[in-house]
Amino acid sequence: MTDILRLSGVQVRIAGSHILQGIDFAVSAGGVTAVLGRNGVGKTTTLKAILGLVPSTGTIEFDGARIDGVPTHRIVRSGVGYVPEDREVFASLTVEENLELAEVPGLDADYDTVHELFPELLQRRKQRAGTLSGGQQQMVALARVLLGPAKLLLVDEPTKGLAPKLVTEVGDVLARVAQRTTVLLVEQSLPLVRRIADTAIVIDTGRVVHVSDAASLLADESLVNSLLGVAGANVDVTPQRTRAGGSGT
Amino acid sequence: MSSLILILVTGVGLGALYFLVASGLSLIYGLMHVLNFAHGAFLTAGAYAAWVATAHLSGLGGWSFPVAVLVGMVVGALIGALVEFFLIRPLYRRHIEQVLVTVGLGLMGVALFTGIWGPDPLPFPRPAWTTGTTDIGGAAIPNDRFLLIGAAGVLLIGLVLLLRYTRIGLIIRAGVENRSMVQALGIDVRRTFTLVFAIGGAAAALGGVLGSVYLGSVSPGQGTALLIYAFIVVVIGGFGSIGGTALAALVVGLVQQLANYYLYSGIGDVSVVLLLAAVLLVRPAGLTGKTA
Numbered sequence: 001m002t003d004i005l006r007l008s009g010v011q012v013r014i015a016g017s018h019i020l021q022g023i024d025f026a027v028s029a030g031g032v033t034a035v036l037g038r039n040g041v042g043k044t045t046t047l048k049a050i051l052g053l054v055p056s057t058g059t060i061e062f063d064g065a066r067i068d069g070v071p072t073h074r075i076v077r078s079g080v081g082y083v084p085e086d087r088e089v090f091a092s093l094t095v096e097e098n099l100e101l102a103e104v105p106g107l108d109a110d111y112d113t114v115h116e117l118f119p120e121l122l123q124r125r126k127q128r129a130g131t132l133s134g135g136q137q138q139m140v141a142l143a144r145v146l147l148g149p150a151k152l153l154l155v156d157e158p159t160k161g162l163a164p165k166l167v168t169e170v171g172d173v174l175a176r177v178a179q180r181t182t183v184l185l186v187e188q189s190l191p192l193v194r195r196i197a198d199t200a201i202v203i204d205t206g207r208v209v210h211v212s213d214a215a216s217l218l219a220d221e222s223l224v225n226s227l228l229g230v231a232g233a234n235v236d237v238t239p240q241r242t243r244a245g246g247s248g249t
Numbered sequence: 250m251s252s253l254i255l256i257l258v259t260g261v262g263l264g265a266l267y268f269l270v271a272s273g274l275s276l277i278y279g280l281m282h283v284l285n286f287a288h289g290a291f292l293t294a295g296a297y298a299a300w301v302a303t304a305h306l307s308g309l310g311g312w313s314f315p316v317a318v319l320v321g322m323v324v325g326a327l328i329g330a331l332v333e334f335f336l337i338r339p340l341y342r343r344h345i346e347q348v349l350v351t352v353g354l355g356l357m358g359v360a361l362f363t364g365i366w367g368p369d370p371l372p373f374p375r376p377a378w379t380t381g382t383t384d385i386g387g388a389a390i391p392n393d394r395f396l397l398i399g400a401a402g403v404l405l406i407g408l409v410l411l412l413r414y415t416r417i418g419l420i421i422r423a424g425v426e427n428r429s430m431v432q433a434l435g436i437d438v439r440r441t442f443t444l445v446f447a448i449g450g451a452a453a454a455l456g457g458v459l460g461s462v463y464l465g466s467v468s469p470g471q472g473t474a475l476l477i478y479a480f481i482v483v484v485i486g487g488f489g490s491i492g493g494t495a496l497a498a499l500v501v502g503l504v505q506q507l508a509n510y511y512l513y514s515g516i517g518d519v520s521v522v523l524l525l526a527a528v529l530l531v532r533p534a535g536l537t538g539k540t541a
Binding site for chain 1: 416419420422423426427429430431432433434435436437438439
């Protein structure tokens with residue numbers, strides 16, 4: 001299987017902190033690749049580095065072309081979709097406007113898929129996104145990247161703060177999306193990872209420390225414990241947060 | 250009663266002038282987080298451009314003034330776009346350097362205008378109809394007030410339509426809220442930055458030209474003097490909010506005029522600063538709740 005994404009020696013320093021210290025991994029085309037790790041090890045920063053949202057060194061190749069140093073909007077136009085941690089919907093805009101922003105001028109937006117996956121958004125299209133529930137905002141964030149012809153989706157903690165039922169629904173959506181698009185998923189819910197991920201990449205202190213198929217990693221409790229600091233693969237390792245806002249790095 | 254009407258209309262006219270200057274400043278900060286201290290130079294450049302144009306357009310008769318206004322706005326827009334492209338764009342995320350550059354540019358502008366046209370105010374050739382008055386409730390209202398109010402109204406409606414009903418407006422509104430996420434949706438937000446600087450420059454230049462009509466002259470320090478009030482208006486209104494800026498401009502213009510007339514001549518400026526302090530104490534994020 002060909003690699004759609006390849007990172008070599010990617011380093012990120014922010015405000016004097018050496019957050020990514022040489023990330024190396026490749027993502028095969030198709031399916032879900034999960035990025036795992038304790039809180040604050042650099043998972044979110046890895047996604048942001050791929051997208052050019054933070055300055056980085058090293059090499060990043062997407063679909064056979066180097067994208068390190070390329071402006072974010074061009075990376076996105078080349079086929080990378082991004083669902084950020086905490087959704088980051090535009091609160092003052094309506095659902096409809098949030099989706100309009102994601103349309104690529106000159107290309108037909110795939111509203112059929114969006115309405116099929118998220119029929120509720122059709123009913124709430126005139127509602128301001130800031131007034132939606134967390135689950136509904138997640139639908140908007142996912143719908144935005146599904147409108148365009150993305151070849152790779154970077155999805156950052158899509159189940160963060162959601163009720164268990166919604167976690168299952170988001171997992172179902174991601175599984176369906178992964179049938180047509182490669183998904184690179186940062187996720188703390190190991191049950192979800194077990195259910196939908198093919199490959200697992202574990203990051204610790206800014207480096208990749210483990211790569212294997214997700215099922216074999218999560219079947220090995222001692223390995224999970226040593227790499228992720230949790231007792232088993234059936235637990236949700238989402239850290240307790242006392243206030244809104246991202247904790248990812 | 251006629252005095253009150255005159256004071257109120259003059260206050261609204263002054264507020265309209267402040268809105269013309271402050272609207273671009275508010276949009277620029279709201280979208281780009283750039284405190285543009287060179288905004289006054291855009292205003293003055295537009296005023297001088299219109300002044301020069303008027304001298305060369307006398308053959309157009311009644312059209313010379315509107316064409317001169319247009320020339321001033323185009324010059325303001327061009328300067329705004331060029332400043333963004335060559336000076337501000339390389340300094341995004343470097344806020345201290347941005348402030349230093351725009352402050353320096355503002356000072357340089359005053360020196361440049363002084364060097365070319367001298368330090369003294371030059372009489373601005375006003376259309377005859379702006380020097381007349383219109384009777385409202387017994388008060389003889391100078392027509393230039395209506396020109397300011399009309400121009401500000403057109404600009405406000407134009408900006409609202411742009412922001413509400415166009416894709417570029419949608420990008421600006423989204424960018425004011427979360428610039429990084431706009432880029433992450435595949436939108437080249439830098440082009441929008443240039444456009445917003447151009448719009449801000451054109452609006453400031455319009456304020457400069459009409460301010461020159463109001464004052465009857467154009468001078469190198471004109472922009473700097475108005476910039477202070479524009480910043481006060483933007484802070485009171487809430488950064489990035491056109492509606493808030495319009496409301497704040499109206500309030501500042503009225504307070505200034507009413508205080509000058511009913512309290513003590515010259516105390517209007519102090520009252521505006523007191524108003525700013527009061528708003529910051531009660532609503533630190535401004536009238537529309539957007540923080541600096």
